[in-house]
Amino acid sequence: MSSLRADAAARRALILDAADHVFGSHGVNAPLDLVVERAQVGRATLYRNFHDRTALMQALLERTVDRIARRARALEGRDDALFELIADIAQRTVDSPALSDYWRAVDPNDSAMKAARAEVWAIFEGPMQRAVAAGLCRPDLLVADITLISGMLGAALRGRTRDERTVLARRALELLRGGLQGPAAAVDTDGGNRSPEA
Structure with a gap:
């Protein structure tokens, strides 16, 4: 019985990997037959695991x-864990643009989206407190x-290719890191630095 469950879990993971690839290459409206073909499973297997496209996208979101939760556990105890987790989100945007786009496009009040957002916030709370x-x-x-x-x-999604998205994501991380560390000292008219209070 346990081997049957393991086989079912492996097939489900295979379908999710295939969907991630297909949606990343062709967008979230790509024909599900492409997912079936890439996963090398039958249509019945796909629909037994995911009754429609929305269920498939939500499963990708949950995964x-x-x-993120597993990565946070691996980074536990590190003061810079927050920045590592943010870098992971940037990499996920590069690797899986369709999922990132889906995350941004779905109604924020959708119950599955609200639950996912709350879970992500809970994951980030500890690393954020530690960094502060x-x-x-x-x-x-x-x-x-x-x-x-x-x-x-998500602005990295403007890149048409993976390489373009990588460049945009790296630049976004550079700018974000400066913003997360706090406001820079203001520059006076002579070009010298002065404190924000000056």
Whole structure:
């Protein structure tokens, strides 16, 4: 019985991998037959696991949240875990543009989306508090800001190719890191630095 469950889990993972690839290459409206073909399973197997496209996208979303949670556990205890997790989100945007686009396009009040967002916020809360306590990022950072940060990283979706998305994601990370660390000292008219209070 356990081997049957393991086989079913392996088939489900295979379908999700195939969907991730197909949607990343052809968009979320790609024919599901392409997913079936890439996964090398029958249509009945696809629909036994995912009754429609929305269920497939939600499963991909859940898998991404689970990966973020596993990564956070692996980084536990590190002061810079917040920045590593944000870099992982940027990489996911590059690797899976369709899923990132889906995350941004679905109604934020959708129950599955709200649950996923709440889970991501809970994952980020500890690393964020640790980064603030270590003086690595600004003290006014809120866990809800993760949604805004994710949206900023989503600008990498403007890249038409993986290479273009990689360049955009790296630049977004550079700019975000500066913003997360806090406001830079203001520059006076003589070109010298002065403190924001001056």
